Amino acid sequence: MKTILETKELCKYYGSDENLVKAVDHVNLKIMQGEFVSIVGKSGSGKSTLLHLLGGLDNPTSGEVWVDGKNIADFSKEQLAVTRRRQIGFVFQAFNLVSSLNVWENVVLPVGLDGKKVDEGFVKDILRTLGLEKKEKNLPNTLSGGQQQRTAIARAIAAKPSIVLADEPTGNLDTGTGDEVIALLKLSAKKYGQTLVVITHNEDIAQMADRTIVIEDGKIVM
Amino acid sequence: MTTIKNLAISRLRFNKSRTILTAIAIMLTTTLLMGVGTSAEGILNINRQQALFNGNTHAMFKSLTQEQVKKLQNHKDVESIEINELFATVEYGKMNGFLVFHDVVKEGIYHGVGNLIEGHEAQKMDEICGPKSFFERIGVEPVIGNKIHISFRPGGKGRIETREFTICGILSENDVPGFDVSDTRIAYGASVSEALANAYIPDKERSYNTNIRVVGENRLNCDEIEKVINETAADVGCDKVNIILNREYLIMQTEMGTETKAVVAGISLIIILFSGLVIYSIYYVSVITDVQEIGKLKALGASDRQIKRLFLTEGFRISFFAVPFGLVFGYLIPYFALPVIFKEAMKVNTVADEVDRLHMFSAPVLALVVAAVFVTVYLSLIRPMKMAAKVSPVEAIRYQESSRRRKMRKGNKNVNVFRLSAANLVQNRRRTLVTMLTMGFSCVLFMSLAGTMNSMSTLDMARRNIKEGDFRLTLDYACNDKEYPENNLDQLSMRNLFSDAFVESILQIDGVQGVEREGGVLIGSDFSNELFEDGGRISLSWFEREDVKEYEDGMKAGKIDYDSMVSGNGVILTTVFYEMYGMLPGTVIPVTVYDGDRQFTMDVRIDAVSPVGGDHLLLLPREVYERLNLQYDSTVDLYISIDQNKYEEVKDALTEIADAEAYFRLYSMDEEMAMGRMSVSLIKYPMYLVLALVAVIGFMNLVNTMITSVITRKRELGVLQAVGLSESQLTKMLVGEGAIFTAGTLAASVTIGNLFGYLVFLKAKSTGFMSISRYHYPVVETIGLTVALILGQIAITYFIRHRIRKESLIDTIRCSE
């Protein structure tokens, strides 16, 4: 199987001297295409930082991130933006949506930014899968938390990216809804052949993954 | 209380860009108000100094006896008294000289000339004090201590006496006119001592011309002062004919003041209204974007009153900081600019020669400005404060900037960057609209005035004095000079100054291509109105069939039918005051025509009213005018057209001709154009300065809206970038949002702005402001405004863009977790 995401001696430090925080410390990681990986660890252990580095949202202090066989350090800002909208889908804990756009527009946003025509059938399919087909025209502020996260997931997969990165996507949801959202995420990842990296506190969710990575003080311990 | 204060301060720190913008807006408002107030104070001061140049006397009572002067001295309404007695006439060749006895009875009267500049007043019998020219005319060097022999006739009659005097003082005088004026037309006067006057004129023959000032100059208007003066005169038994009012000064002192104040009040009101709107809009925008924050405070237990006080404290804190800067700038700008402008103005105006240091600082103005700014800030805060107080704690939990009834959005199947911008503006349409309106308003204001200012054409102004050709040689005549009837047109026309031979001599000047005559004749009437009161006369001239169009353009009432006017003695009336004079179209007026020493009567019928300018109030069709068969040549103006290459030579020749005859006056196109340019720029550039400041304030508003819109969307922008919005797309989005503002603003200014502009122009035209007559579309201004708006827009966008770039993408996303 092909390696889709790889880090080499990846480090991200904040501050200096006594205040030096090693948020990510010499992390070496390989994630295969189609794999479902969960990342767990205490609050402040560096999970989000790692995820942001994987998605090219943040620059590492040292080390490298390889996406689909390419070192993203070689990318221009523009290329990075293009990579993000074509190859990577993000889901954050909250505030995922653009408040002035309705559900449909939010979902097709990455496609639109890429200047491509929307594959309407595909988007409809995703929305149906995620149970949002009746909410197409709703503005985000009229949706429940679960619906908002589902919309964010729909957006993350609408551009048919090869990687979906999710940072505590269920953190703001009750357990039932949270499980449901993860199930949907897993389902659609399977359906569209995507690699899934999810940060979570939730043991149950971690159990669903093919592999679980445990982080402590910026280092992978397991 | 301190909690609120501390919270306010930390919010001001936190929302740094908003604080700075509000501070700039408030500072500019203060600058504008202070600038206008200070300028007004300066202009009034200039006027006052100019009036003082002519003396600050209110009136002169002629030929008072000693007793009457005593009575005046004790009169409750009289503030200052100065007496002048014509002591003797000087007998020295053809010199027109006289000696006066001058005395200050009650201090307080100033003169522009005739003030002691060296030595002292004449006290002893043989002392004399006068202007240098007096002594020079007699051939004695004007140095104190020099002796001078003068022959004089006490009281202007009787025996000629000769005495030796010692020069004891030198008085200031006007500069001697540059051109040659015949010696007999200049009067030379010097003053002698009381002792001398007592020695020659018996007490009961004394006759004093008395200058007085009455009390209450600062509180009475012109009419009221005049009334006080007349009553005072009656009290001391001074005849009405012996009262000479110093009208120019009185009007300057009273009416100019109130008029200037009215103009200043008007301008200030516009500024206050406008900046109030901008400050309001800034706070309005900040409240609707602060909803969540306010919601949190309320959830923590802040009361409505505390929320209101929070905003008020913020507003006043900023003002405390911004107002002093505004006051300083507002004072300094006119402090440096006004003397320069005034100096330029002096070049065209010859009223006063020199102005002392201008006094422009006024504590009441300062206090008023400060009060006005604080009131403006308070008023513009009222509604935003109420809105803030109404925010419910629930809003804190929702993440939208305000809970809107809108739930659905039709949206588009495809999303692109432009739709993204549009969606944001639609989502925040109240904020968008308020911003567009304030921006639009400032541009509308600009365009409104630009049209009128652009119509202040130099050529139009020059053509006011020189209707056609390049020079105008005109007769400086009077209509109603009772004391010197030789100045009146009827008498002057008998001198036939514009004889055929004279006109021929002008045509002979090398370079002169043509001379047009224009004539006028005096008429009187029994028709009862102000014009003809007390035997008043006005001048009547003619117009031609070709001129009809021009008069029709400026027509106020009636109708011009040339043929019917020819057959029915129809006239055009050229004053806007036709209603006041009771001269409505259709009125038939019996007139007496004064053709030199000959008079005859006829009836004229007012057919039309068209105040297009010119010296003559009534215009007959040329045929009718010629049928009057005037015996004396009635030419009053020669319009001379020339070969432009010989301009200077012709001007020299004509100047010589004009200087040779006291009644001639020469207008030349280059001078008129220069004066026109000057008066236009005197109005135009200060106006543009005010407008530019107004525009800057309006711009603050746009900056605020755009920055707020970015700050409040930080998270969203982060999310957008995470899903793949590239930097260039982000820029495009911001440009798109700005472009919509700019387009809206531009649309408003070229439509509403131009419409208002035309209305303002019509108004200005009807009031005769700056002799505006034709509408010139403000092309340059429109282009300038468009370019400025677009450039400003781009500048803001890049500024914001730069700020976003400084923060790393991850921070914008993190602030959401």
Ligand SMILES: Nc1ncnc2c1ncn2[C@@H]1O[C@H](COP(=O)(O)OP(=O)(O)O)[C@@H](O)[C@H]1O
């Ligand atoms: N911008 C930053 N500046 C300084 N320290 C930071 C910054 N971002 C994160 N950190 C620190 O890095 C460490 C890892 O943070 P994070 O990756 O958010 O942890 P997690 O997501 O596992 O809770 C924490 O100690 C945090 O305080």
Ligand SMILES: [Mg+2]
């Ligand atoms: Mg985290």
